[in-house]
Amino acid sequence: MTDQPTGRTPDEPDDVVVPDDLSSLLDGTTEAAVPDDASSLLDGPAEQPPARPDTAASTDTPVVPDDLSSLTDGGTEQPSVALVVTQVAAAAPLAAACALAKVDVDAVPSSVGAIAVLRDPASGPAGAEAISRFLRTLPVILLERREGQISAGRWTGGERVADLPPGLVLSDAPSVLEDLLLGDAAAADVPGVVSSVGMSRWQAMRALAAGRKGR
Template identity: 45%
Template sequence: MSNTSPAVTVLLTQVATAQALAAACAMSGAKVWCVDSPIGAYAVTQPNQSGEQLAAALTALAKQAPAVLVSAHDGQIHASQWEEGAKVGDLPPGLVLDGAPHELEDLLLGQTSIDTLPDVVDASTISRFKAMRMLAKNARQYRTEKS
């Protein structure tokens, strides 16, 4: 029996809503749960989903939007910045968590679970066709708000 805790990986983004992030994740085939937050939606990887692959896919898809990948394993937290499909460099985890929603740290440290967070969107349940419709709807709403 192992003493290690399961790894938790979260991708912090500048995407406005969990719905839009889940649609983008579904388009790339990522298996994640997406959560709204005041600083932008974030994606929590489901079991057997690589955080690095998620970060590469999403930042390649949205080239103008960098993301921060934060992972916790056995009490150690690591953070890295991703842009245009590639890791740019490591970030100080304390600095990243200082500006993050409080529930994110609890989630990373295993003090809470994804089941306890409100309005979580499971990207693995969204078909690519539905994801395209969701992204088109979000784009229309964005253009309307900007007008």
């Protein structure tokens, strides 16, 4: 009797290789979907910041408070929802990539690409970093919702490279993205959802290989 290698089952292939670049799994062109300058997509000129008050006309002496925590306006509040929008064509390979990167997500299909919904909303930046490293030079968008506020940022190659206007990102977003972000839908209830939680390394490698063969 021949001993099986540790950590493998008899039906596991020998030729499954984790790709270094998941661009072959993308839906359509590899051109970044998010422009470097989002201002060109606006209908009108950029909004001008409000004019500063004339400090010279003020007779009040500014006072620096001892406790600046009141000025943060909830900046340290943990997000209640965090998701990463990608250009990966299907949910399964995105869930597989997240499983290999040890990021717990529910991958949801959408018309703009698979969406990774973070199981732990506080791990949004770490999840976006790991996913964008897998996708190399292709951008992903991290959306986070805190009470009364949504933030958006573009990540490429493991780095946050730009802040984006949330309204612009969501202007043509599919309904499933808005429903997930606003809490109107749970990722587990979306048809076609694939979770990275509990996915073994070999299952992830097979999912990636199947995604490559399907292109």
